[in-house]
Amino acid sequence: MTLTKKPSASPAPASWGLAAGGKVPWEYAAAPETTDHITIRREYGLFIGNEFTPSRPKATFEVINPATEEPLTRVAKASRADVNRAVATARRAYSTTWSRLPGTERAKYLYRIARIMQERSREFAVVETMNSGKPIKESRDVDVPLAAAHFFYYAGWADKLDYAFPGRQPRPLGVAAQVIPWNFPLLMLAWKIAPALACGNTVILKPASTTPLSAYLFADVVRQAELPPGVVNIITGPGEIGMELVKHPDVNKVAFTGSTAVGKMIGRALAGSRKKLTLELGGKAANIVFDDAPLDQAIEGIINGIYFNQGEVCCAGSRLFVQESVYEPLLDKLKARLGTLRVGDPLDKNTDVGAINSAGQLAKVQELVQSGIEEGAEIFQPDCELPTRGYFFRPTLFTGVSQSHRIAQEEIFGPVLSVLTFRTPEEAVEKANNTPYGLSAGVWTEKGSLIFKMIAAMRAGVVWANTFNRFDPTSPFGGYKESGYGREGGLHGLAAYLDLSPAGSNGR
Amino acid sequence: MRQPRAKTATRVRRQPSVLEARQAAPLAITNGAGAAGDRLGVRKTYKLYIGGQFPRTESGRAYEVFDARGRPLANACRATRKDIRDAVRAARTALQEWSAKTAFNRSQVLYRIAELMEGRRDQFVAEVRTAEGVGSRRATRLVDAAIDRWVWYAGWADKFTQVIGTVNPVAGSYFNFSVPEPTGVVGIIAPEGSSLLGLVSRLAPAVVSGNCAVVIASESRPLPAVTLTEVLATSDVPGGVVNLITGLRRELVQHLAGHMDVNALDAFGLDPAQGAAIEELAVENVKRLVRPPSGGADAIDWLSDRAQSPYMIGEFTETKTVWHPIGS
Numbered sequence: 001m002t003l004t005k006k007p008s009a010s011p012a013p014a015s016w017g018l019a020a021g022g023k024v025p026w027e028y029a030a031a032p033e034t035t036d037h038i039t040i041r042r043e044y045g046l047f048i049g050n051e052f053t054p055s056r057p058k059a060t061f062e063v064i065n066p067a068t069e070e071p072l073t074r075v076a077k078a079s080r081a082d083v084n085r086a087v088a089t090a091r092r093a094y095s096t097t098w099s100r101l102p103g104t105e106r107a108k109y110l111y112r113i114a115r116i117m118q119e120r121s122r123e124f125a126v127v128e129t130m131n132s133g134k135p136i137k138e139s140r141d142v143d144v145p146l147a148a149a150h151f152f153y154y155a156g157w158a159d160k161l162d163y164a165f166p167g168r169q170p171r172p173l174g175v176a177a178q179v180i181p182w183n184f185p186l187l188m189l190a191w192k193i194a195p196a197l198a199c200g201n202t203v204i205l206k207p208a209s210t211t212p213l214s215a216y217l218f219a220d221v222v223r224q225a226e227l228p229p230g231v232v233n234i235i236t237g238p239g240e241i242g243m244e245l246v247k248h249p250d251v252n253k254v255a256f257t258g259s260t261a262v263g264k265m266i267g268r269a270l271a272g273s274r275k276k277l278t279l280e281l282g283g284k285a286a287n288i289v290f291d292d293a294p295l296d297q298a299i300e301g302i303i304n305g306i307y308f309n310q311g312e313v314c315c316a317g318s319r320l321f322v323q324e325s326v327y328e329p330l331l332d333k334l335k336a337r338l339g340t341l342r343v344g345d346p347l348d349k350n351t352d353v354g355a356i357n358s359a360g361q362l363a364k365v366q367e368l369v370q371s372g373i374e375e376g377a378e379i380f381q382p383d384c385e386l387p388t389r390g391y392f393f394r395p396t397l398f399t400g401v402s403q404s405h406r407i408a409q410e411e412i413f414g415p416v417l418s419v420l421t422f423r424t425p426e427e428a429v430e431k432a433n434n435t436p437y438g439l440s441a442g443v444w445t446e447k448g449s450l451i452f453k454m455i456a457a458m459r460a461g462v463v464w465a466n467t468f469n470r471f472d473p474t475s476p477f478g479g480y481k482e483s484g485y486g487r488e489g490g491l492h493g494l495a496a497y498l499d500l501s502p503a504g505s506n507g508r
Numbered sequence: 509m510r511q512p513r514a515k516t517a518t519r520v521r522r523q524p525s526v527l528e529a530r531q532a533a534p535l536a537i538t539n540g541a542g543a544a545g546d547r548l549g550v551r552k553t554y555k556l557y558i559g560g561q562f563p564r565t566e567s568g569r570a571y572e573v574f575d576a577r578g579r580p581l582a583n584a585c586r587a588t589r590k591d592i593r594d595a596v597r598a599a600r601t602a603l604q605e606w607s608a609k610t611a612f613n614r615s616q617v618l619y620r621i622a623e624l625m626e627g628r629r630d631q632f633v634a635e636v637r638t639a640e641g642v643g644s645r646r647a648t649r650l651v652d653a654a655i656d657r658w659v660w661y662a663g664w665a666d667k668f669t670q671v672i673g674t675v676n677p678v679a680g681s682y683f684n685f686s687v688p689e690p691t692g693v694v695g696i697i698a699p700e701g702s703s704l705l706g707l708v709s710r711l712a713p714a715v716v717s718g719n720c721a722v723v724i725a726s727e728s729r730p731l732p733a734v735t736l737t738e739v740l741a742t743s744d745v746p747g748g749v750v751n752l753i754t755g756l757r758r759e760l761v762q763h764l765a766g767h768m769d770v771n772a773l774d775a776f777g778l779d780p781a782q783g784a785a786i787e788e789l790a791v792e793n794v795k796r797l798v799r800p801p802s803g804g805a806d807a808i809d810w811l812s813d814r815a816q817s818p819y820m821i822g823e824f825t826e827t828k829t830v831w832h833p834i835g836s
Contacts, residue, residue, distance in 0.1 A: 149679065166671065168819070260794070267791035272784025274802065279794065436793070455830050456689075465832045472678035476686045480826045481771070482794045487827050490676050492686060502814045 028342065031349040033136045038126050040213065044075045046082055046236065047219040049089045050229035055082050055237075063212060066133035067346050067355035067390040075212050078237040083204075083244045086233045090175045090202040091250055093230025099172055099200050101228075103159030110155030110197060112225040117148040120221070124214060128186050129346045131213040133355030133391065134309050136347050139186075146471055147190035150489075153473035154194035157494060161199065164491055170498040172200030173276055174252035179242040179266075181258045182208035182357050183312040183413075187471075188257050189215055191488045193232060194473075199497035201253060204233045206245055210358050212236045243269060251275060253497065257314075259411075260437070260482050278486025278496045280314065280478055282411040283439030286432030287317030287468060288422075288454065291325040293444035297466065299333050302417070305442060305468040307341060307353055307395050311415040312361070314483075315440035317468055319408060320397075320419045321428050327421050331399065334419075339382040341395050353415055356391040365393055365414030372398050372407040377418070403434060411437070425450065429457040438480030442468045461487075554584045554730070556591060556754065557737035559598030560747015566590045571756065573731060576641020584730045587755035589763040592722065595751035596769050599693045599720035602748025607690045607718035615665035618716060620743045622658035628739060629655070632704060632732060639703045639729040653811050654708040660816055661712035668717065668818045672825070681834045688825035690718035691796055692771035695764040697757075699777035701806035703729035704736065709810055710774055713820035715749060719772075722751045724764060726777075730754040765789040772796035772824050777805045798823055 043060060045052035055076040063072050078086075098106070117124065124147075125140040134143070161170045176196045180188035185207055196203045207215040215234050222232045235241065239262070246254045247269050253276045256266050260281040270277055287305050289298050305317025322330050346354030356362040373379055377398040386392040397417040401408050407418045422428040432441060441460040443451055451465045461479045464470060471477065476492035478484060486496045554573075555562040567590070570583035585591075606614075625632065629651060637647035669688055676684040694714045699706030703726050714721050725733035737752045753760060761782070765773055766789035773790045775783060780800045790797050801808065808815060 165819075167817070264791050264794065267794070268788050271787035271791065274799070281794070451832070455828070458828075460828070461826065462829045463831070465830065467682065467831055467833050470678070470680070470682060470831050472676065472680065472684065474676040475678050475684050475831070476674070476676070476827050476829050478827065480691075480828075484794060485796050487686075487829075490686065490829075491674050492827050500819065502817075 028350050030345075032345065033126055033129070033140075033347045033349060035126055035130070035347070038123060038130075040073050040127070042073060044073060044212070044216045044236075046076045046078055046086070047216065047222075047232075047234040048082075048086050048230075049093075049233070050223060050227070052219070055079055056085075061209065063131065063210065065130050066210075066357050067130075067387070069389050069391075072131060072213065075216070075236045078235040078241045080244050082235060083241065083248060086204045086235050087175060087177075087245075087248045087250050089230040090204050090233050093228055094172075094174055094202040097228040098197075098202050098231050101200075103161065103200075106198060106200065107155045107158035109225060109227055110151050110158060110194065113221055113227075114148045114151035114155060116221045116224050117144070117151065117218075121145070121148065124186060124217060126347070127217050128214045129354070131211050132182065132185055133346050133357050135351040135354040136349055137351070138309060143184055143187045146473070147186045150187075150190040150194045150473040154198040154493075157195075158198040158200075161494065161498065164494050165498075165500055168500045168502070170199070170494070170500055173497060173499055174201060175250060176201045176203045176253040176255060176497065177245045177248065177251040178203055178205045178255045179246065179258065180205065180207055182211040183309060183314070185211040186214040186218065189218055191257075192255050195488070195493045196253070196255075196497045197231065199494060201497055202231045202233075204235060204245060204251075206235055206237070206242045209236065209238050246270065254278075255486075255496065256280070260484075263484060276496070278478075278488075279484035280486070280488060281439075281482060281484040282437055283314045283316070283479065283483050284319060284409070284411055284435045284437045285315055285317045285440040285442065285460065286319045286321055286428075286458070287442035288321045288428050288432060288444065289323060289326065289330060290425075290443075290445035290447070290450065291323040292446045293326070294446065294466070295326065295330055295333060298330070298444040299337050301442065301444065301464075301466070301468040302334060303337055303341070306417045307415050308469050310353055310356055310393070312357060312413050313469065314411075315462060315469065316413075317440075317442050318412060318417060319432070320417055321422050321431060322419060323428075324421050324423055331419065334397065335380055335382075338380070338395050338397065339384075341382065341384070343384050343392060343394065344387055353395055356393050356414060359391055361413065362391040362393060365412060365416065368407055368410060368412045368414070369396060369416055372401070372405060372416075372418070375405045375407075377401045377405055377407060403431060409435065425453065429454070433457075433459045436482040439478075439483035440464065551582065554582055554734045554754070556585050556587055556595075557734070557741065557750070557752040558591070558595045559601070559751065560741060562737075562741070565755070566594070573728070575638045581638065582731060584734070584754045587753045587760060589760075591753055591755075592760060592763045592767065595722040595753055596693060596767050598748040598751055599722050600769055602746055603690075603692060603720045605746055606715075606720055606749045609718070611666035611669065614716060614718065615662050617744045618658055618662035618665060618712065621739060621745065622655050622662065624739045624743050625651075625655045625658065625736075628735070631735065635732045635735055636704050639732055640701070649811060650702070650705045654705040657705070657708050657816060658712055661716045661821075664818055664821060665716050668821045671818055672822050676829070678831075683832050683834055684829065686827050686829045688717065688822060689828050691824045691826055692719060693769060694719045694721050694772045694774060694824050695767070695770045696721050696723045696774040697761055697764070697777040698723055698725050698733065699805035699808070699810075700726045700728065700779075702808075702810045704732040705810045706777065706805060706808070707733050707736070709815045710776055711750065713816075714774065714824045717821050717825050719824050720749050720751075722764060722770065723753065724757065724760050725752055725754045727755070727757050761786060762789055765795075766792060768793045770795060774798045774824070775800050780804055796824065
């Protein structure tokens with residue numbers, strides 16, 4: 001599975017004290033994570049009622065490794081009949097076992113899951129990287145530990161729900177339909193399944209069609225944890241199957257993470273129903289750097305903000321706003337730092353930027369980058385070699401970007417940063433909020449009062465001050481405006497999976 | 509600004525209007541002062557309330573409003589899409605000032621509304637009695653509850669943040685907290701039956717957190733709502749924080765639901781049968797939506813404590829989570 005890649009020499013940052021334009025005086029040897037402990041079956045059926053079953057009629061589709069374009073496995077393609085079967089199974093599990101189980105028992109099941117995920121963490125990390133294209137250091141150090149932590153956190157809530165919402169007696173909603181994207185396949189699974197189960201619901205999860213592997217590995221965790229059959233069901237298929245699932249009349253709750261366009265389709269499909277809906281949609285985050293910011297820290301935050309996970313992050317800091325007085329020094333540092341990013345084999349432990357998840361997504365990134373060039377922005381890409389196979393894209397930044405450019409307005413979902421400038425905090429606020437999105441924002445300054453002014457002014461659900469792209473199970477995450485509604489994580493994340501209406505009020 | 513396509517807009521099921529429901533009849537009953545003795549009563553012109561002003565509808569149209577027994581009461585403005593747009597613009601403009609006020613200040617402003625309503629208590633009782641066809645004892649209870657509801661929510665202004673906000677113990681060296689913020693411009697479709705208490709019960713939780721509201725009043729019983737705007741205009745509520753539109757729902761609701769600069773829609777007062785079409789319009793800019801209760805708003809006991817809740821304030825807030833490193 002290892003990619004052979006010719007290490008390339010990159011220009012070194014000035015702070016390294018090398019001659020101007022000097023090359024990094026060393027080469028990285030390949031450091032591939034081993035894959036010999038991984039077993040990927042040749043085919044995966046739908047996971048319904050704790051069993052892998054073929055779809056009816058039997059149909060499968062191929063799942064590939066985006067870094068090699070080689071097939072990994074085949075998974076079942078669910079039909080409408082399979083959706084019905086999964087919902088019926090989840091409903092049965094809800095009414096016969098899960099909703100009747102005391103919270104303390106639900107909690108222990110979730111603790112079991114968290115522990116098994118920790119025990120099998122490296123397996124999860126490798127599978128996640130092979131299927132998604134994300135660097136192994138990210139799946140190993142971020143995705144998998146956070147996913148396990150989510151189960152651990154919500155496990156503890158399962159028997160404490162009566163204390164979460166004063167004056168209310170929370171009740172589970174029933175059957176939850178959950179549709180998740182391909183950028184954080186396992187982490188999004190955890191964000192969806194952990195609170196749903198803690199609150200006493202049963203779930204049908206539909207992973208993205210390009211990244212089902214870690215979900216089916218999680219199915220094996222469900223088996224090992226001996227969860228009652230039907231509490232967790234996982235089905236795979238194209239987007240239309242996700243739509244069939246959320247529209248199913250016996251579903252009580254829908255949770256979706258993905259694009260704003262699809263979120264709106266789901267919203268329309270659910271109009272007039274009594275289903276509870278939460279949406280975590282797109283973003284176009286502003287990362288704002290003031291002239292008194294600690295520049296070296298800010299550089300790391302900017303890089304992490306947009307190149308983490310190849311920029312395939314809904315809350316990515318894709319618009320960088322730099323105060324004019326530090327524009328030049330910051331840009332010099334940024335370009336130098338860009339040159340040190342290692343792009344290539346996601347399984348290599350030194351890789352910073354892995355593969356784009358699919359050919360389709362790569363084409364979208366390329367198209368938007370082309371539009372940036374055509375609209376007059378100036379492109380910068382480091383001189384790094386890309387593997388000859390797989391969906392790779394150079395970390396890219398644009399200068400001379402104006403507010404109206406597509407690269408400043410549309411979510412690219414790739415390693416592409418648009419750099420803009422501002423003079424006053426008011427101008428930064430005006431420009432930063434000038435988007436239909438409102439998921440996240442970043443502020444960099446040493447001045448505390450300015451931080452709080454900016455925090456209050458940002459129309460965004462998560463604001464990182466002097467940091468970026470931090471996540472935690474205790475910390476609510478979600479958007480303003482067209483970035484969706486509802487929160488995942490923390491106490492707020494419980495509300496999405498509970499009926500909090502006053503008892504006997506018939507939903508109110 | 510994108511507006512809904514005409515095709516979508518007409519999908520809202522047509523509801524017989526007050527105008528059609530009754531034959532036009534001469535204004536047999538005066539509003540305002542009675543025609544006691546020789547003196548002819550002076551009638552009030554019922555107008556819209558937009559941006560702190562009392563304009564007539566730009567369309568120059570009116571519809572006739574009747575009391576519960578079917579006797580004509582007055583002409584009310586039959587507002588249009590243009591009036592809705594003006595109201596949304598006024599609400600958006602007022603948002604900055606209102607949401608930036610301290611919670612303590614908003615608390616006092618809401619309390620002041622209750623004070624001024626108390627001063628007009630008899631007028632409200634008379635109007636609610638006429639509009640809703642209830643006896644004077646019942647009307648008095650409804651008005652008193654409406655006044656008390658303002659007081660109740662006034663008290664929440666500087667408390668709900670402490671109930672629904674959190675400090676989050678993240679696994680790392682960061683200070684992390686989540687606070688509620690106003691969603692922005694909230695469109696409210698007021699309950700059709702409960703002309704005053706129902707309206708106040710939906711309006712107060714929306715504005716207490718710093719939102720600005722555009723309200724479509726009860727179609728058949730709009731007059732107590734119009735009188736409430738006179739209270740709002742003379743209390744300390746900045747112009748534009750509450751805007752009130754009267755008219756025919758089938759001409760108005762879809763334009764409020766589909767307006768791209770409205771952030772949230774309280775469809776609580778909507779006929780549940782119309783819910784789906786209106787909800788589809790609201791999806792266009794991912795509006796936060798409160799659906800009509802399954803039995804309709806008129807089945808709600810507005811006098812009950814269940815008709816008020818800090819969680820209703822929360823329905824029109826956004827949770828903002830903030831991270832900052834801890835270190836030197």
